[in-house]
Amino acid sequence: MITVHHLDNSRSQRVLWLLEELGVDYDIKRYRRDSRTMLAPKSLRKVHPLGKSPVITEDGLVIAESGAIIEYLVDRHGGRKLVPPPRTPERLRYTYWLHFAEGSAMTPLLLSLLFDKLPSQPMPILVRPIVRAISSRVLASFVNPQIETHRRFMEDELAKSPWFAGDKFTAADIQMSFVVEALAASEALGTKSANLSAWLERIHARPAYIRALEKGGPYELKR
Numbered sequence: 001m002i003t004v005h006h007l008d009n010s011r012s013q014r015v016l017w018l019l020e021e022l023g024v025d026y027d028i029k030r031y032r033r034d035s036r037t038m039l040a041p042k043s044l045r046k047v048h049p050l051g052k053s054p055v056i057t058e059d060g061l062v063i064a065e066s067g068a069i070i071e072y073l074v075d076r077h078g079g080r081k082l083v084p085p086p087r088t089p090e091r092l093r094y095t096y097w098l099h100f101a102e103g104s105a106m107t108p109l110l111l112s113l114l115f116d117k118l119p120s121q122p123m124p125i126l127v128r129p130i131v132r133a134i135s136s137r138v139l140a141s142f143v144n145p146q147i148e149t150h151r152r153f154m155e156d157e158l159a160k161s162p163w164f165a166g167d168k169f170t171a172a173d174i175q176m177s178f179v180v181e182a183l184a185a186s187e188a189l190g191t192k193s194a195n196l197s198a199w200l201e202r203i204h205a206r207p208a209y210i211r212a213l214e215k216g217g218p219y220e221l222k223r
Helices: 012-022 042-046 066-077 089-120 128-157 171-185 194-204 207-216
Strands: 002-007 026-031 055-058 061-064
Touching (some): 002 012, 012 026, 012 171, 012 207, 055 066, 061 066, 066 089, 066 171, 089 171, 128 171, 128 194, 171 194, 194 207
Parallel strands (some): 002 026
């Protein structure tokens, strides 16, 4: 039996969704974030040394990292579902987006979260204006332009097909969901993201997505 070590409001929601799409039985072991730091509890380190989510266990195996988990589950339990045929343009796009989500897209989003919150952290009052000025400069000169570049790229790619890998829904769309939902939560989609917004509506309407939310609990990405 697969056990999903599920942290609230985290990437592990994608794993629940994938398992619902595949129709695979699984158990959920729940973990709550620290209400002050919003970090995962130390108990997750008993499962994996990094103490982060998502992580799954099955038959003595411990598998971490969203992309690795998705590849493992699709390969072992998916049959031919949710992945394009080998040696096709769609398979290449599938592989690209599976890695783009964490390899390229999440870095500027995490930097945005960090520099947005940095000025409000405890510090000497005389230092606060300096930290605020540095944070604003980094956001304006680097982080926000990078987010916009990635947003525009994704928007343009979805103009070519309804799903990230082509005409059919795949596990790459599940992997990309956290990225696009994080953009929406930070109001970075703006008014020029008709394709991304329509894609969000399509994934939110999928029965497996809804079932995963019901089983995983409330899911809200806050800035």
